[in-house]
Structures are given as structure tokens and as C-alpha cells.
Amino acid sequence: MPLATPIIQLMDRDPISVDIKQKVSDALRILTAGRIHHLPVVADGTLVGLLSTTDMLVLQASLLAGDDAESFAFIDRQRSLDDIMQKDIISVSHRATVGDAAKQLSAGGFHSLPVVDQNNHLVGIVTTTDLIGHMLEASPRLELPEALKNRLRVLEAVAKAAQAFLHSGMAVVEHQKLERALEAARELESRASH
Numbered sequence: 001m002p003l004a005t006p007i008i009q010l011m012d013r014d015p016i017s018v019d020i021k022q023k024v025s026d027a028l029r030i031l032t033a034g035r036i037h038h039l040p041v042v043a044d045g046t047l048v049g050l051l052s053t054t055d056m057l058v059l060q061a062s063l064l065a066g067d068d069a070e071s072f073a074f075i076d077r078q079r080s081l082d083d084i085m086q087k088d089i090i091s092v093s094h095r096a097t098v099g100d101a102a103k104q105l106s107a108g109g110f111h112s113l114p115v116v117d118q119n120n121h122l123v124g125i126v127t128t129t130d131l132i133g134h135m136l137e138a139s140p141r142l143e144l145p146e147a148l149k150n151r152l153r154v155l156e157a158v159a160k161a162a163q164a165f166l167h168s169g170m171a172v173v174e175h176q177k178l179e180r181a182l183e184a185a186r187e188l189e190s191r192a193s194h
Contacts, residue, residue, distance in 0.1 A: 002135050003099030010098060010134050011115045011124030017042050020049070024079050025072035031056045038112035038125065041085045045121045047114050049085030056084075091116045094123050098134060101126050147192060154188050157181045 017040040018027050031039055031053045041049035091114040092101050101113055105128050115124035161181040 003097060003102065005098040005134065007092060007096045007098060007101050007115060007126060008094055008124065010101075010130055011126040012130070013124050015040060015114070015122065015125040017122055018051075018081065019043065020081055022081060023072075023076045024081055024084065025076050027051050027081060028056050028072065028075065038127065040114045040122050040125060041081055042122050047089070047091060047116050047120055047122045049081070049087050050089045050112070050114060051081070051085050052112075055086070089114065091120075092126070093118075098131060102131055105131065151188060151192065154181070154185045158185050 016030060016036055018030065020041055020043045027039055027041075030036070031051065037053045039051040040047055041051060090104055090107075090110065092104055094115050094117050096115075104113055105111065111129075112125055112127045114122055115126060117123050158181040161177040
């Protein structure tokens with residue numbers, strides 16, 4: 001059963017993190033590289049906070065900073081990770097199940113859960129994207145009517161385009177793919193309803 005799957009089978013076991021003593025610019029560089037959207041903050045391996053791309057975008061905009069060395073130095077002089085990280089974070093135990101993580105994430109307001117051991121040491125991270133992928137892989141395959149198969153293919157194309165868009169840093173090309181996929185879905189829906 002997919003909900004009973006131990007979270008350690010699904011989580012990223014080697015999450016990128018920053019130490020609380022690192023510079024804000026280090027975290028900014030990691031998050032603006034576009035590979036990840038949530039960055040755990042640790043002190044001697046213990047989870048103490050979480051940063052998101054949104055946190056960093058707000059910081060960058062509020063300081064009117066660019067991505068040059070002078071802007072990074074300015075940010076580092078003005079702020080520390082302790083100032084900007086989310087401290088009241090929700091995490092999940094390494095003994096939790098996918099169902100436990102899904103319940104936490106479905107509460108809303110966040111899209112990742114740091115996974116910690118009994119000493120609150122960071123051992124992984126799981127995101128809503130990880131959970132959705134797991135549920136899709138684990139769900140039983142049903143023989144669908146051809147019309148539903150076509151709709152599913154269109155929705156899968158929309159999902160792929162949306163995921164690429166989210167991970168692209170809002171690249172124009174990915175935005176156009178998403179628009180084409182959405183238009184195809186609308187046309188298919190229109191044909192199906194007539």
C-alpha cells in the first residue's frame with residue numbers, strides 16, 4: 001500500500017543544506033541555481049530552520065540586490081541565515097510513512113518536509129512532488145476507455161510542462177510549452193463535452 005511506505009524509501013537521503021554559520025549569499029546562490037526550492041538550515045547536523053526560494057526572492061527584492069559580488073556582500077553584511085530562515089518548521093520522523101508525510105503536507109502552507117532522526121538531525125527531505133510521483137507509481141493500472149486514455153495523455157503532458165516550468169526559473173520556452181499543453185487540454189475537453 002503506497003501510504004504505508006516508509007518515508008525513508010521516498011525521501012532524498014542526501015539533501016542539500018546550509019550551516020547556520022554560512023553566509024546568506026551562499027544560500028541565495030544555491031536556491032537561485034534552480035535545482036531545489038527548499039533549503040534546510042542545520043547547526044552541527046541538527047535541523048534549526050528552513051529557507052525557500054520565496055524567502056530569498058523577497059530578501060533579494062527588498063534589498064534591491066542583483067546577483068553580483070557587491071550585492072551578495074551587501075546582503076551578507078545586512079542579514080544572517082538566522083534572521084531570514086523559517087524557524088517554526090514542521091518536520092517528519094525518519095520512522096514516518098508516506099501517509100504521515102501526506103497528512104502534514106496536505107495541511108498546506110509548505111511544500112517540503114525535512115526528515116529528521118530521533119535527535120532532530122537532518123537525514124532527508126521529502127516534497128509534495130515526491131509524494132505525488134510515488135502515489136502515481138504505486139497506483140494500480142486500470143484499463144481505461146480510449147477517450148479517457150487520450151485525456152490522461154494530455155493531462156500528463158500538462159503535468160510535465162508544469163513541472164519543467166517550475167524547475168526552469170520561469171524560462172520563456174517552458175512557459176510556452178505549458179501554454180500549448182493547456183490549450184491542447186482545453187481543446188480535448190471541448191471535443192469531449194460535445
